[in-house]
Amino acid sequence: MAGDELAVSTLAEALLEQLRKPPFFVVLSGLRPTKGRALVSALMRAIAATPPVTAPLDRSGRLRLSFARVHLDPSKTAAAEGRSNTSYSRTNGPLALHTDSSYRESPHELIAFQMVRSACWGGETLIATGREVIESLDEEHRRSLRRPVFPLGKTKRAVLEQTGSSVTLRYYRAQLEASSRSSAPLDGPEDAALRALDASLSLEAFQYRFPLASGEVVFINNRRALHGRAAFPADSDRLLLRYRINAGCLAV
Ligand SMILES: [Fe+2]
Numbered sequence: 001m002a003g004d005e006l007a008v009s010t011l012a013e014a015l016l017e018q019l020r021k022p023p024f025f026v027v028l029s030g031l032r033p034t035k036g037r038a039l040v041s042a043l044m045r046a047i048a049a050t051p052p053v054t055a056p057l058d059r060s061g062r063l064r065l066s067f068a069r070v071h072l073d074p075s076k077t078a079a080a081e082g083r084s085n086t087s088y089s090r091t092n093g094p095l096a097l098h099t100d101s102s103y104r105e106s107p108h109e110l111i112a113f114q115m116v117r118s119a120c121w122g123g124e125t126l127i128a129t130g131r132e133v134i135e136s137l138d139e140e141h142r143r144s145l146r147r148p149v150f151p152l153g154k155t156k157r158a159v160l161e162q163t164g165s166s167v168t169l170r171y172y173r174a175q176l177e178a179s180s181r182s183s184a185p186l187d188g189p190e191d192a193a194l195r196a197l198d199a200s201l202s203l204e205a206f207q208y209r210f211p212l213a214s215g216e217v218v219f220i221n222n223r224r225a226l227h228g229r230a231a232f233p234a235d236s237d238r239l240l241l242r243y244r245i246n247a248g249c250l251a252v
Helices: 003-019 038-048 074-083 086-090 130-135 139-145 173-180 188-201
Strands: 025-028 066-071 095-098 110-117 125-129 150-152 155-157 160-163 166-169 207-210 217-221 225-229 239-245
Touching: 003 025, 003 038, 003 217, 038 110, 038 217, 038 239, 066 086, 095 125, 095 173, 095 188, 125 130, 125 217, 130 166, 130 188, 130 225, 139 188, 150 173, 173 188, 217 225
Parallel strands: none
Antiparallel strands: 025 217, 066 239, 095 225, 110 217, 110 239, 125 207, 125 225, 150 155, 160 166
């Protein structure tokens, strides 16, 4: 194994160990700020290559990695105001705590955000551990959230799911509301359970809040932690690189 490969593999092992236990996220610091994505891509794939491997292969025969540059896009601001969907991530407004790829049959278990340029103020990362939030809910609300009745994308899904020996969470209020427009609105116990979940997520006691500096990368176990973001200036040149990958090793 070449030196670089060994370093990536060793670091990936250390990251995976952290991602498997509370608080289910880890920040990698001390890197020189860069737009380059080679290191984080290699780390994501190295973690996802840990059995059981669930990520499909891309055209090059590597584990498929989803990548996006997240920066302000004024056209998306108007879209987000009208549609309440993931266009929000390209606005400067606050992003409520959520999990990514909530609408997918198999949401990405591993996501990462690499800060290239941070905002001059605001834009802090917010993270909450799913288990703490779930445990704060009444049993009746938890029961409602386990029912596959919540419209996410083209189908209805449960917000709380049993994954391996743990309860995992898929939740994105904005996506849920967007999907609800094409189906019957939620009411009764399901609506009450979502309100209770939102109330818990808004409690600072459950939130880790920290600025991500240029060069830093936060890796998040997307099935066991929710993430969000504070608002930042409308004229900011903040640039974030977002990575997502299926990682079966985080689903067991
Ligand atoms: Fe997100």
